[in-house]
Amino acid sequence: MREVLKGQAIQGRERDEKEVKGYFNALDEVAVLANKHTVTETDIKTLHGLIIGNNTPTPYRAEQNVEIKLKIAPSIAGYFKEVEFFPYQKIEKELKDGSLLISCKTANFMQVLPQIQRWLPHIEVISPHELARTLHEQLENYLQQMS
Numbered sequence: 001m002r003e004v005l006k007g008q009a010i011q012g013r014e015r016d017e018k019e020v021k022g023y024f025n026a027l028d029e030v031a032v033l034a035n036k037h038t039v040t041e042t043d044i045k046t047l048h049g050l051i052i053g054n055n056t057p058t059p060y061r062a063e064q065n066v067e068i069k070l071k072i073a074p075s076i077a078g079y080f081k082e083v084e085f086f087p088y089q090k091i092e093k094e095l096k097d098g099s100l101l102i103s104c105k106t107a108n109f110m111q112v113l114p115q116i117q118r119w120l121p122h123i124e125v126i127s128p129h130e131l132a133r134t135l136h137e138q139l140e141n142y143l144q145q146m147s
Helices: 014-033 041-051 074-082 113-118 129-146
Strands: 066-072 090-094 100-106 123-127
Touching: 066 074, 074 090, 074 100, 113 129, 123 129
Parallel strands: none
Antiparallel strands: 066 100, 066 123, 090 100
């Protein structure tokens, strides 16, 4: 890392060099932002741009820190009362039929999709719609491949 910061190239590690430089550029910008009272969305986009080596504001991942709502069937609700299967999992409500409404947060849908697929058909994506659509498309693609 010291070599990269001194401007020395490391053969075959160009991507890593770019990432290290991006993080240090972003840290410099954080020092500037620390003097502001509030950090804006544009500031966050600027930091993201610096991290990926773009030096201009870029959109960060749309699904970053998204809250997800799931309905858990009564047949598997007990497992979800005992174990957190999803990041920041929280039981929001226990319904009269024994099913659960839970919430969780994710930085990327791929962080939760395999776990949702694991519990099918006993789990339903309530929100966000984009996650439900992605799951539906993956299942349709799988069924087409199997035909």
